[in-house]
Amino acid sequence: MTAPGVPSVALADWRLPVRGAAAVELARRHGVRGLQFDLGGPGRGPWLDAPGRLARLARAARAAEVAPLAVTGNVLNDIGLTAPEGTLAAGRVRDVLRRVLDAAAELGAPLVFVPSFRRSAIDGEGALRRTARVLRAAAAGAADRGLHLASENTLAPAAALRLVEEVGSPAFRLLLDTYNPRAAGVDPAALVAAAGAWLADQVHAKDGPAGTDATPLLGDGDGAVAATLDAVAAHGPAVRALVLENDHRSGDPARLDADLRRLHALAERLGRGRATAAAPTTETKGTAGR
Numbered sequence: 001m002t003a004p005g006v007p008s009v010a011l012a013d014w015r016l017p018v019r020g021a022a023a024v025e026l027a028r029r030h031g032v033r034g035l036q037f038d039l040g041g042p043g044r045g046p047w048l049d050a051p052g053r054l055a056r057l058a059r060a061a062r063a064a065e066v067a068p069l070a071v072t073g074n075v076l077n078d079i080g081l082t083a084p085e086g087t088l089a090a091g092r093v094r095d096v097l098r099r100v101l102d103a104a105a106e107l108g109a110p111l112v113f114v115p116s117f118r119r120s121a122i123d124g125e126g127a128l129r130r131t132a133r134v135l136r137a138a139a140a141g142a143a144d145r146g147l148h149l150a151s152e153n154t155l156a157p158a159a160a161l162r163l164v165e166e167v168g169s170p171a172f173r174l175l176l177d178t179y180n181p182r183a184a185g186v187d188p189a190a191l192v193a194a195a196g197a198w199l200a201d202q203v204h205a206k207d208g209p210a211g212t213d214a215t216p217l218l219g220d221g222d223g224a225v226a227a228t229l230d231a232v233a234a235h236g237p238a239v240r241a242l243v244l245e246n247d248h249r250s251g252d253p254a255r256l257d258a259d260l261r262r263l264h265a266l267a268e269r270l271g272r273g274r275a276t277a278a279a280p281t282t283e284t285k286g287t288a289g290r
Contacts, residue, residue, distance in 0.1 A: 006271030007239040009263045010034030010069055012204070015244070017251035019045045020053065021060040028064040030253070030260060034241050035066055036202070037107070039100050041075035049099055054106045061107070069202055069241055070111040071104040072152075073097065081120035082130040097138045105145040111202055112142055113175045116153035128159065132166030139169035150175040150200040154184035157194035164198045173200035176232070177245065179208050179215075179223040189224070189231040196235030203232060204245040205263055215246040217255070218262040229266055233273025242267050 011032050013023035019040070027035050037057075040047045048054065048071070061068055073096045083089035097114070104112045114135060116122050122131050135151055142149035150173040155163060160174055176199050181188045192199065207221035218225055232239060244263050248256045 003268075003271065005238075005275055007203075007267045008034050008241045009260060009267055010036065010202070010241040010243040012036045012038075012243055012245050014038040014044070014074060015247055015249060017249050020048065021057050024057070024060045024064050024066045027066050030256060032260065033066055034069045034243070035061070036070040036072065036243055037068060037103075037109070039071065039073040039075060039096065039103060041073075041078075041096075043078070044075055049103045049106075054103055058107055068104075068107040068109040069243070070109050070113055071100050071107065072113050072115060073100040074115055077115050077118040077120050079119060081114065081116060081134055082122070082127045084130070085133075093134060094137075097134070098141065101138070101141050101145055101147065101149075104147055109147075111148050111150060111173075111200060112138075113150040113152050113200065114138065116151060117180075122153055122155060122159070122163070128155075128163060129166065132163055135163075135167045135172065136169060139167055139172045143169065143171040147171070148173050148200065152177060152180070152204070154181050154186055156186050157191050160191060160195045161198075164195070172198075174198050175200045175202065175204065176228075176236075177204040177206055178225045178228045179206040179221070180204075182223055183208065188228040192228065192231040193235050196232065196237070199232070199236045201237050201240040203229070203239055203242055205229075205242050205266060206245040208246075217259050218244075218246065218266065226266060226269060229270045230273055233270050234277050238274060239270060242270065 011027050013019050016023050018026055079092050080089050081093055100112050122128050139149045148171050152175040181191055207218050207223040207225050208215045209221050246259055
């Protein structure tokens with residue numbers, strides 16, 4: 001059982017050697033009770049919403065007591081979220097977003113998040129405006145389904161706040177990854193301090209050496225993961241889940257267990273930090289009433 005105020009730990013199925021119901025079983029074996037799922041697509045695994053697959057996945061998750069936490073569409077990084085309106089790519093983006101929202105609703109996952117990397121990178125003013133337009137429509141669809149919609153990106157604090165303003169939806173959030181901003185030259189702790197009020201309540205925990213695709217165990221890289229989570233405790237929301245996004249596709253169970261132990265320790269640290277930040281300040285003895 002997770003202690004009160006301590007986030008649960010979770011896994012991302014696209015960073016595991018198996019997907020879907022097999023990922024649910026893997027999570028259960030490792031004592032993890034939450035999963036984020038990817039929609040899949042060409043080069044990214046089978047479609048999550050293939051006929052009958054969501055119903056089977058929901059049954060497997062209930063049986064294993066593993067909660068579906070979020071659904072994403074990493075295939076958007078291959079299509080281009082910022083595609084000009086009226087193009088074939090823009091139509092594909094709308095279709096993927098609708099499918100991701102529908103999948104989350106069917107699974108009972110409370111969050112959908114939209115990645116902005118590679119072809120979907122927000123690399124200038126025009127890309128930010130186009131991204132905001134697409135996310136504004138998607139956020140309306142999320143609200144209609146009782147969901148939150150988040151953007152995962154590497155924007156600096158001022159630009160991240162601008163995106164929130166441009167989308168302009170109470171259903172919209174920013175999904176924090178502890179390493180992606182740093183790899184892009186953005187201080188994650190500074191981002192959290194500026195935009196903490198708009199963070200989603202699920203956080204990706206990831207570490208890595210700058211400039212490479214390797215993901216060492218949490219705390220072994222240059223990501224300063226603990227410092228970023230300390231900033232979340234001070235400035236962010238109550239976090240529901242810390243989601244391990246280090247690369248565990250190699251299928252080494254001992255390495256995954258080692259990373260999960262570190263994730264549990266970070267969750268405990270975040271819970272303690274949150275409790276400290278929320279505690280009322282005790283007046284100095286003898287000063288009351290002054």
